[in-house]
Amino acid sequence: MKLWDKGQGADAKTDQFTVGQDRELDLLLVQYDIQASRAHAQMLGQAGLITGEEATSLITALDEMAEEVTAGKFTIGSDFEDMHSRIEYLLTERLGDTGKKIHTARSRNDQILVALQLYLKAELSGIRGQVEGLFNRLMTLAEEHQSVPLPGYTHLQVAMPSSFGLWFSAYAESLIDDVFLLNAAERVADQNPLGSAAGYGSSFPIDREMTTKALGFETLKYNVVAAQMGRGKVERTTATAMASVAATLGKFAMDICLYMSQNFDFISFPDHLTTGSSIMPHKKNPDIFELIRGKCNLLQGLPNQLFLLTTNLTSGYHRDLQLTKELLLPAVEQLKSCLEMATSSLAEIRVRIDILKDPKYDYLYSVDTLNERVLEGMPFRDAYREMGEAIAAGTYKPVTDAKHTHQGSIGNLCLEEIRAKMTQALKG
Known part of the structure; x- marks a missing residue:
């Protein structure tokens, strides 16, 4: 039929x-x-x-x-x-x-629009709930390990002291930015297109305000042409928010994979969360996080795919728009599965507490040691030069007990403030 x-x-x-x-x-x-x-x-x-x-x-x-x-x-x-x-x-x-x-008084055009937007409202709310769950898991880990030292890197070179508390809460706070975008996408979807019919309304005396209230939309998309122009736009907006979550999750997964390697050996997971090799009996591969990384990298391409699909379409419906479902709906399921696996796996993460005993990490403290000279009255540039000369001559002796006290540093993680910010973000 x-x-x-x-x-x-x-x-x-x-x-x-x-x-x-x-x-x-x-x-x-x-x-x-x-x-x-x-x-x-x-x-x-x-x-x-x-x-x-x-x-x-x-x-x-x-x-x-x-x-x-x-x-x-x-x-x-x-x-x-x-x-x-x-x-x-x-x-x-x-x-x-x-x-x-x-x-009567509708078209498949506004039928699919309203069904899709109701679906996206529900899914965006669900994804936001999963992001909150991951946030809470990261914050719990940050509290448990806030004083456990971790090397910080720039350019993949040893840089400055960090901590597991700083690392976990960094990704937690980054998720708040993603919630802002999820909220924005939900707002775009929260406009009732029903009654726009094929994109030009109808001569029937329908009541669009009534269906708006009955379906729980915040408002309606008043202009019937604008309602139809929302097809493609609501998908792109949702994809952009999803890609932001994926970017945070993918970067975190990359850190996990790096830190699990024997060259770093900062963290580990129980055997049931890793996989082995068909010929190398010692292997404990981070397949879960490698797949999260790969899936999230693909998800970050979703907005571009949707832009390419819709970029040269005039106002009014085009059959091209049918293809947005084939891109977006499976992507929603992928992101949800990545969030679920990351959150559940992190419940069993194990962190090393003695990482910085290795002498190669002494250089983490060069900036703190330099800063001590500055606090004693030496101009910064002179202290920097003196420190460089000491490192080159092999006479550098690190100051390892310098205090970091400003907001957001390893000595003052501001975990309560980050929690309060997320609470506010979740309120929209």
Whole structure:
């Protein structure tokens, strides 16, 4: 069944090419299409476009369909183009002519828009919750290991003293920036496009404010052309926020992989969180974090893919936009799985407490030693030159007990302030 079929169906090759992955992907969206159809039926009844009895029948049938989705019994067979055609077919099968009235005053264009935006609102909220979970895990680790020393690096060269507390809380606070972007993406999605129909509204006296409230949108997308122009834009905005989370997570995964190598040996995980080699019995590979790194690197390319797909499209609907689902929906699942694995694995991370006993890390303290000279009254540039000469001559003796007291330093992590900032960010 195709909602646009006027009696002359497409051939099999055309059908296969144009439908693409819609049937599979729509199973992720169908609960939201049913939710929107329910609100639409209620609005049609109140606007007098269908009778109250017809509205009640449609709502009851849609509620039953929603239960089938929850139970995993809802399917979209090859006879149907997408979830829209399947839902309308089932309504007509159960209600006769009343089922055929559900499409009054709407189009598949605003149907998919509203379903997609309801889906993205829910998924963005869920991702934000997972980010909060990772944040809390990192902050707990920062508190537990705040005084455990760790070498700091620039250019992958030994640089200055750091700590596990500083490292863990650095990624925790970075996640707050990602929450800001998730909030922004949710705001873009939180505008009701239902009623824009094919992008130019309709002559039916519909009540778009009513469906906006019924569906829990913050506001509606007033201009019907602007509503349709949101297709592609809402996906790009969401992808940008997801890419930001992925960038933070991918960088952290790279640190994990580096610090687990025998050359560093700063951290380790239990055997059940690592993998081995088919020929090297000593191997404990960080496959979980390597895959997180790889998946997150691919996720960072998602906004560019969506920009390339949509960049030269005029206003109004184009079939190209169907492809946004094939890019975005699997990416949502990938990011969620990466967040889940990172958070659960970190519960079992083990850190080394004696790293800085190795003499090669004495140079971490060159800046602190230099600063001691400055505090004693020596001009900075003279102290810098003197320190360089001592290092070159092999007479350098590090000062290892210098205090770092300013906000955000190894001696003053400001963990409570970081927690308060995240609390505020989560409020939107």
